[in-house]
Amino acid sequence: MEFLQIEHLSKIYGKGDTAVHALNDISFTVPRGQMCAVIGPSGSGKSTLLHILGGVDKPTSGKVWLDGQDVYAQSAKRLAIFRRRQVGLIYQFYNLIPVLNAEENITLPLIMDGRKPDRDELLKMLDLLGLIERRRHLPSQLSGGQQQRVSIGRALFSSPAVILADEPTGNLDSQNSAEIIALLRKSNREFEQTMLIITHDENIALQCDRILALADGKIVSDSMTGV
Amino acid sequence: MKFESLLARRYLIAQRRHAVLTVCAISIAVAVIVLICTCFSTITGIIRDAALDQQPYHVLVYSVTEAQGKQISQLNHIGSCTLTENPDGKTYSAAILFDSNIGNLNEYMQNMERAWKIRSEYEVNDELVMFDAITFDGGYKRAVMFTLFFIFVIFFVLALRMMIDTAFEVSSKERERQFGVLQSIGATPKQIVRIMTHEGLLLSAAGIPIGTVLGIGLSVLVYHGVLATGVAETFFDHEKMQQLVHLHVSPMMLLAAAVIGFFWVFFSAYGTGMRVIKKPPIQVITGRSKSVKRVKKHSLLSLLFGWTGKLASRNARREPKRFAMTVFALTVSLTLFASVSTVFGSLQDFVQVTFVGRDSFGKPEWDFSVPVRMNPNAFHSDKHEDPLSHSATFQRSPESPTAYAEGVAELEQCGYFKDLDYSISLMGKTDDTNNAKYVYIYYVNEGSYNTMFEGKMPVPFGELANSGKAVLVGRKQPLSEIPVESDTLTLTVRTQQTADLTQAEYQALTKDLTEQERKNSGKYPQEEKQYDENGEEIAPFYWQVGQKEICYDIAGEYVMPDEPDQFGHYLNSIYLILAEPCYRDTDWKQYGDVSFGIEVNCNLADGAEYMKAVQYLQTSPHLIYDEVMDIYRYRQRTRTALAAVSVGLNFLTALIAMIAAVNMINIVSTGILNRKREFAALQCSGMTRGQMYRLTVVECLQFTLWAAIAASLLCCLLIYATKQFMIGMTLTGADTPPPVAYSVPVLKVWLASAAAFLVTLLASLLPLRRMQEEPLAEQIRATE
Ligand SMILES: Nc1ncnc2c1ncn2[C@@H]1O[C@H](COP(=O)(O)OP(=O)(O)OP(=O)(O)O)[C@@H](O)[C@H]1O
């Protein structure tokens, strides 16, 4: 069994004539350590897929296996711990905790797990993200790009097995987005992390190992880039 | 626990305003519970102390020896045993107070009797035994009492909770979103709930002490308010009041209030946490509900207010639960307010009519009704305290029965009374054997005459007195049946005559009568032998009841209006009114010489002199032959009792209004702040401030309009149900309170709604204005 295995996944919003098939019977697998780009037109179901893989949404039908574990067969508590330890989610709209500063937001998953964040590692991460100066600032005091970097930091800091990123560079200039992708790539190599990155940027997609293309809730192409 | 408490604290600080409101809500709720508990412990405490004061023992053993008394005090459970010497000078009565529960009292007393060979009856102070839970039975009764009280408290707590719950709820969607994010990065449901409960703990740590102090303060305030109405004086005299009436603040009750408050906050917090974790995180984050709803094209508001109305009604629909909660809370408050004040208003009218009633002529009652002796010297003997019981010996008055005038004059001159009103009443009937009509014959004084006709007298009093004629009074129909011929009316009138009897005459008259008949006939047996000038033994007197035909000259007629009295009855009586001076001068001779006295109705000249007036009456036995009817005091008592109830109810209503206001302010202002970003976005896309204010006004109107309609319907339903209930009980005649018109509470509902509208408007416009001070860009970025 592959590290990440998706079987006949469907997600339907609403009922009757207003029903939306956001995902329509999708199946695919991703081996450990693969960095995979997900592309497709707006409304094709990319975000939905990512949320279901990250354990924050429920599929209407189908199964998600991660490291041999049926994700949605777990209790609510196990699912939360799964999210905390196995998954790093980077949202299209950051989703930071407004009452915590940058540093606290980044270390939150670790603290929730009852672990103590390593000071040096935190500083290294902040440095990598270019947030050293801003580490005591609240999200409302940061720019969109800075907020995005905080959310990336939060996802990477506990070095989870899977990173799921929804347009992580959507708010960044090309210089910055290149740095972020490099950062993700480095983390991917270092910790053998499996990654799914949603992007509209062809350059970024081409830097990944594999490109999955979605349209109308279905996989329309699946190709290796040969990087 | 560390991060949960960190987040809880940060959220509290970030949402300061909300936190303060929640603390307010908790404080008020705890204060209300403390107030209710303190009221309960004060009332029961006073009753208990009064029981102890009247009978200062749990058990009183009637007769023991001194040695036995000493032995008793050595027993288990005995708190104190006080011996008092009995009148026989040998034995003592032992007043026993226990200090703990003795289980079965009978067994205990039997054991005591057996052990000390006490042969004595004993008496139990059941009330005190119950309040102190001295026996198993007493303890059980007290437990029942406390349970009933706590059921009442629980009901109140539930009602309060329902209204304030919204304050604690994470009403802000933004906040819920945060929990979604936390869950998505791995917070377990337990941790989410823990953040909420931690917040609850912090809030109750502030709210409960404040509430307790506030509650005690309120209790003191209410206590003094109630005392100021003088309600305590109706139960206790001044000295007893000093001793018995004081506020009882029970630590156990305070603890109970605090515990109730704590659990309440805890469950509120817990419930909110649970509600958040039930949904998948992403659904909470994106704030989209699962079901896709169709939006109605037209609504009442959009028709009335165009697109502003449409936007407002869409907003209500967006959070239907919250909207429903707001309207519900407001409806409950409005209904409670209107029905409580209406019911109380009609109750007050009812009491006014029933207790502070009116006499048969429809005039207000008097302050006092003083029975003045016919003769200040008659019956002035300790032996004859109860002349009406017929068991006393009567001494015939040696003077004329018109001597009451002296008593009246004294009453008039003492200066404590005014508006003296009195009459000598007799009974007569028309001489028609088949269809005899009874006529009341009244000799009235000038004051009485004037008030009776309220200025519409057919003949002036002076003229009536001079001519010695009479005025005939009655409703048209009964009057027409009275046979008045050429201005004269002949009546058969009851007379009462006394005569001296010799012993022999007395025996002859009474020999066939039983003792009872003898008394009833007014023939009295001799108790002390008396002798006339000739040394002949005489019986005191012989009281003869007879009839006499008397012809009255009619000076005029007065037709009473053909309307029912306040109880719906039509008066059929006929009155013959004459001037009192005529009775005093000549007419008394026609009616005989027996009379005990007259009732003088009068008012207090000066309310401040009440005590002096009462003292005067009490120390004038030569004046008064029977108990004085102190209507003034009675009315005053009724008024103070009403005042106490009204203070209580008004306080409750104020409390309801306050809770409702806090609740409304909270709901509406958080509603505004939650949509900070949205308002900013609307403004960015060209909405003017005026339009935005208009939007909020329409929204507030929406809340209050629905609540007012719902509350009106509810009130009408309540009145309808009450009416049906009353009909079911077949309460007719004088006992039925005046029916409540439907319009009364509905009007109150709408007035209160108008007030609520202003409050909500203020609650939404103030945060909106404050928001305006920030630049738009700030508003869009920031969350509270
Ligand atoms: N909660 C929801 N209720 C109803 N429909 C939804 C919901 N969430 C998503 N959808 C619908 O599901 C479809 C897929 O949405 P999704 O967010 O996955 O698209 P996407 O590929 O991420 O688009 P984008 O590139 O614009 O972010 C869309 O048509 C969307 O309207």
Ligand SMILES: [Mg+2]
């Ligand atoms: Mg998307």
